[in-house]
Amino acid sequence: MSAQEPVSLDNLPSRNQADSTSARMERDLSSLFGDYLLDDAYDEMRTQDGAIRPHYRALMETIANLPPDELLRRKQSADLSFLTQGITFTVYGREEGTERIFPYDLLPRLISADEWDRIEHGLTQRITALNHFLRDIYSEEKILRDRIIPRDLVYSCKHYRRQMRGLDVPRGVYIAVVGSDLLRLRTGEYVVLEDNLRVPSGVSYMLTNRRVMKRTFPKLFHSYGVKPIEHYPQLLLNTLRSLAPEGRPEPNIVLLTPGVYNSAYFEHTYLARQMGIDLVEGRDLVTHDNIVYMRTTDGLKRVDVIYRRVDDDFSDPLIFRADSTLGCAGLFNAYRAGNVTVTNAFGTGLADDKAMYAYVPRIIKYYLDEDPILNNVETYLLTEDASRQHVLDNLDKLVVKAVGESGGYGMLIGPQSTAKQREEFRAAIEANPRNYIAQPTLDFSRAPCLFGNHIEPRHVDLRPYILFGDKVNIVPGGLTRVALEKGSLVVNSSQGGGSKDTWVLESQGEAVQFSE
């Protein structure tokens, strides 16, 4: 059977088993797919005419061949595994904080080797350019002098940190740990929706999802030939070590967490344990003579590298927000003095600002003289006359976002808006065009998810994790986030989103059919 030729659901290949099995499987597949409706969005598993893509074939056959209730049983045992491992997040507002397991879907998302290749190259290019950009902005400002980016856009960004001006960061690396969100458009093309250059989270879910999936579908996993991701903590540790201050050959590396009440606390403990480094809170740190120490049972111990999971604002009450108790007073000065490396650097949020995002293709072109391998979602800058006119003429079709807002605030979703709302936005845009961007309504891809005993498509994105020390390193895969609500486009875990394991295949996906 050729891998290029998709198999129709109605005409599954007969396997070398009794006909009755084959017939049963057909029946099972049709009940599995009860109401798997295709629409305009790209479907990860099925082509537009309903056939299963070659690399998903073995997965679906395996699922169809499992005895009744076996799927349910495996789902339960995976649930239990998440719960006893304490892979939970806290739901606030109830007495003593109710803990829930992070919702996840049992079916892996499959990515073939050549698709991944493109993603990897594209992200490497993008992150390299963004790092050049940050270094330039905080030193020579060439890109501003060459008028590629308007100055006021940089200086008015709330994540721009004046304190970083003229500071040489170790190895010139500003963004050592990055998670970029990718979407897949109708055409199947991957595009970047946003870059998370401050404190991206979720990598622990990528790692634990994999561990649970390997236990849940061991044979299937094996037969697919999936690229490993388990070495991420080691790569992260090497990245951090490579950024240690000069003259500290055995650096003391720590992970700085806001503490047990942070929703990503599980991840902080997980990464610290996997790397074998200390997990510190602000109250564990003290500075003296521009040196950072941690309080140990054996007295004060010098700290050389801080992997920071606390936002800029809360890191040092002397420099940033004075009312924060999460950071360490004096940390920034020790950093400026070069006695401690803090990563990601301060002020990196400038480069993942919504308005700056629109400039990333130009940033790539400017610093690397290359065309972007991964495109942006088409974004209209309303400061440009032609774009603004186009947007104002099409407000009912576009999404307009205020650059300073997040979490769905300050947003106009054209197709769902009223004439009154559109007029308000029209006025606001004309009054302050710099404060807004516009994008087409996104129709991103869907992947099969398991609900009880049948399978339905749900929208997914992909967040690969990029490490940048001596060089750029990306473990193959990432966190696939799923909008578990039917029809929903929201993948955030706070709003009904979940995750699934992401299998990047060694091959183009002609896995041997294998019963589990």
Added chain:
Amino acid sequence: MLSRVADSLYWMSRYLERSENTVRQLDVTLSLLLDTSSTTAETRWLRLLAALGNPPGLTWTGDPDELTRTLIFDPVQPSSVTSCINLARENARQVREEISSEQWQRVNRLYHHIRSPQAQNQFRSNMNDFLATIIDGIHLFKGVSDTTMIHGEGWQFIRLGRYLERAYATATLLEVYQESLLNLPEREHSGYQYLELVGLLRCCTSFEAYCQVYTADLTPDRILEFLVLNRDFPHALRYSIDGVRQSLDAIQRTGGRRPPEELLATAGRLHSMLRYTTIEEILDGSPGRFLHSIREQCLRIHELIYRYYIHYSIQSALAV
């Protein structure tokens, strides 16, 4: 090791030891209540509360079911088994990177178990099984602590918490029991008195161990001797204090800082007291006062652990 981490490990361990002690004493009280004896139910419940250190907010109101339920499940009562397990887990959660996954999973399972509907059912239908399940859970935790964790500084803080809590609880228990114990009519064992003595030994899981040393001939002075001065039995006071001292020595060896003289001296003094005293000397003096002084020395050791390892001032640390 980070001071905050040492603190959490120490308390995680203390809280688990405390919940085990509460469960065990409750178990013994409930089983002694099955036999009619001259000791009234009220006396037993009051004595149980006293042996648990008369936790604030816990009173005997005449309703054994209510008190039992409160002692086990009340999330607001800080001494309840549920609260202790919550706190142990909360401490464990803050040092997830320091303990092994097995340890975390054990304490986490215990936490989820005690708040599950199954636990409620078991509590109603089979109290013995219910209590045994909790103790099993704690034992499993101790087992994996010893087999899956590096026996380094963190483990020593766990051990320190366990033995200090145990020494304090045993001293409290004996202080409460010693008066009625020593005033039993000499050598005149009715079956009920026998049950009382077995009950006391079982509070420290020591009935079988006692028999191996002294045979089943139960006498109050031997029981006291066994539970206070025995070198080899893990619930005896001397054994516990030896454990405290060994852990303190080991912690001191892992670091290069100045020895915490006062702490080592306090622990050493208590150790010597238990090492070189005889039961006759204790009985000739005031056993109550003797036991009380052990409790006070335990508290002093706790304070000094804090002063030297956890809450020291930056000035004193920079001066070294």
